[in-house]
Amino acid sequence: MSAWPAPFHAQPLNTSIRVPGSKSLTNRFIVLAALGDQPSVIREPLVARDTVLMVRALEAMGTGFEFYDNALFVYPGPLRGASIHAGLAGTVMRFLPAVATLANGDVEIDGDVAARVRPMDPVVRAIEQLDVLIDHGTNAAGQATLPVTVHGTGSVLGGRIGIDASASSQFISAMLLAAPRMESGLELRHTAGQIPSTPHLDMTVDVLRGSGIEVFTFPRDAGPVRPGHPAVRWLVLPGIPDVGNVEVEPDLSNAGAFLAAAMVTGGFVEIQNWPRITKQPGDQLRTILAQMGASVAMMAGRLQVKGPEQIEPIDLDMHDVGELVPTVAAVATFATGTSAIRNIGQLRGHETDRLSAITTELERLGGKAWVEDDDLFIEPRPLHGATLQTYEDHRMATFAAIIGLRVEGVSVENIATTSKTLPQFPQMWQDMVAGAAVVRANTADLPVEGPEGTASSPDPAPDNGATA
Template sequence: MTTTLAADPWPAPTASGPLDAVVEVPGSKSLTNRHLLLAALADSPTELIRPLHSRDSALMIAALRELGAVIDAADPGDLLVTPRPLRGGGHIDAGLAGTVMRFVPPVAALADGEVRIDGDERARERPMGPVVDALRTLGADIKAATMSDGAAALPLIVHGTGRLAGGRVNVDASASSQFVSALLLAAPRFEQGIDVRHVGSALPSLPHIAMTAAVLRDRGVFVEELTGDGEPADGAPSRWRVRPGPVSGGRIVVEPDLSNAGPFLAAALAAGGRVRVPRWPATTTQAGAQLRQLLARMGAAVDLSGDTLTVTGPADGAIHGIDADLHEAGELTPTIAALCALAHSPSRLRGIAHLRGHETDRLAAITTELTRLGGQARETEDGLEIHPAALHGGTVDSYADHRMATFGAVLGLRVPGVAVRDVGTTAKTLPDFPGMWSAMLAQRRGAR
């Protein structure tokens, strides 16, 4: 595993007392980047209210501008996206953003010329084969690098012709639901729309595909979620149809990022006291909504009153271990794993083998870093087992992974002497995580 080489590790603060904090969480990265992309494909301007401003969203904005969209600041923090004909001739930097490296190639195939797409060094190790293979089946001309197993990888050269036929295609999305979402988002502009069937093993992060279907419907696009036989899906779908047609503009208010709320809500258990997050949606397609049930099972009191979610840590400070299938909410794993390492009973996190292909191999990273701090963790075929152990201070490597950095911060609340190498990687989805963390810790119970 490649580690992050960065100077001056950030000393993760240890909580000096129970919290009584309110944390305003920025907009959802997943929703922001989906809405940005659809705004570039729309038939009229879109105003995005409270979008996320972070490295991942900045990379998406830069990519869409390179493809011709006009994106301007509206009111402070808001964005106005005016669609223009998609143009080729540009070079797109995907960084380490899965939503850019997977979502942009189908749009680039609709441009009127060559588009080059590359990213960070680690991005060249992330799976791209299913979306590249699917686009080739649908008529796109793409040149790609190859991984050791022969699968397509960044960098890509997409030879856009201004159109794509679309139609039926099979996709193995067992490594990432983003392969399906990438095709669905661009499908309204395909001549035949799309009929995509997942043909691999279990499909991870289904809520993210449900999110994609929801944002398409919000823009007036017809989407069907089906079984493999084409029947309406009452349970988990494995096939999706999108009809070709216009994508509407309008005014879109972006929900807060519920997964990014995770470390702050987890602080109520690790430090004690309570943490409140305003603007929590009553209904949502975000996988982070599962935090409510997960934290309650680990001993927290969880209350949603109005639009404010309040998590209160157990009075005795005892965190319960958990046996949880996180297949649909794998992004929560580092936060939950940090709490498991502080728990008084064993934990098993299942259904998350696909995390080996994220920003880093998160299962190996969590195991390595917990072991470094004296913890007891081991990888299983599809997840992690974590047992109680006396943790000590040390430096946690982030592996250029924002969620590994916040993992270290949660541990540091209860374990003195923890530092996080390259905490700046949190800017991928949180523009000022260290500042937000310090501000939360300053809001202590009884403080004036």
């Protein structure tokens, strides 16, 4: 596959962008709709590799789906055994083993080659605590990995379990989403370390409550959760989720690359339909970019960012918003001094080791970045063109595109990996640089990257989840 020449545009941009729905919300709604007992409608869902993989996996397990007029219709059915492909999608490979405990039959889950090194141990150990038999791969450290096979019997008692989610909040979300259909619900306790990406846990709880499920959260085993006191224990009462008719918010993390374009060019970018209140981690870009010198305003549901003449360096703990680090790191590359992005060790277990990837690719450009413990430091230097690697990681692809706006001669290996969450990205980026007044994501007839970089249609036709 030839490298994609990243558009160079050192002059200020001026554009309005409309991004498609949130991947995190779309996949949570899909799972809960599949666990209901009546049809649901998910409007404006994200249509991308990760969400198509979720649809096809649950379809193979017995759920019916139709996509019509930018709405996904979900028809729950009895869950059965299946052989499914999770790609490199964390939500699919981690949520579905928990869902598979409720299936009547064996559910085999595997993914791309790179998926077999991503952390899976906590969700496997949680399932074992539920007295459900699960087979799994094992890495050199003795921890569970893909592939896994869950031997479902059609029901799970539930009860009390402990889980170490210090590597990813997805392990807790997985168990919480399946918990309502357990006979006695679930009491889940986080047992060690600091949980990363807690806004995603808040999102999971909100989606459960919005579907009629009672969820109680407790910090340090006493009293309700308060700001600054994250939950360490969750109690989910048994019930049947009712997603109903719901609309998915725009994906604010995907919007980050376009906001970064305003930063690095000193231009103006507006994101349409920015939610006034949201649990998405991407909402914190408003504060982060302002700290870096941007002028940020909300006007009639539109987030407007005006890039500064000089980008200010930051010293910021981003443990809770780790998915934003590649975007913020790209902006920090052009700051007036050294930036420190702290407490982000969990990025080593993302689609790739993002700490290593960011430092390697900046050095390839002639820049300087290094890691100390779990902190990333970026010292701005004059950069030159190069072909940047993406490591099959969509955030590294957009990281490279942001750099390319300011550095002539940057090309991006496998830009198609952006299909994981934003298949339209290359065209949207080119339209932005070309000066289109309004850049929109068209959800019709999107190519969706399949396993190992192949392409397939977003139509969720039955195929036992073997392809994306």
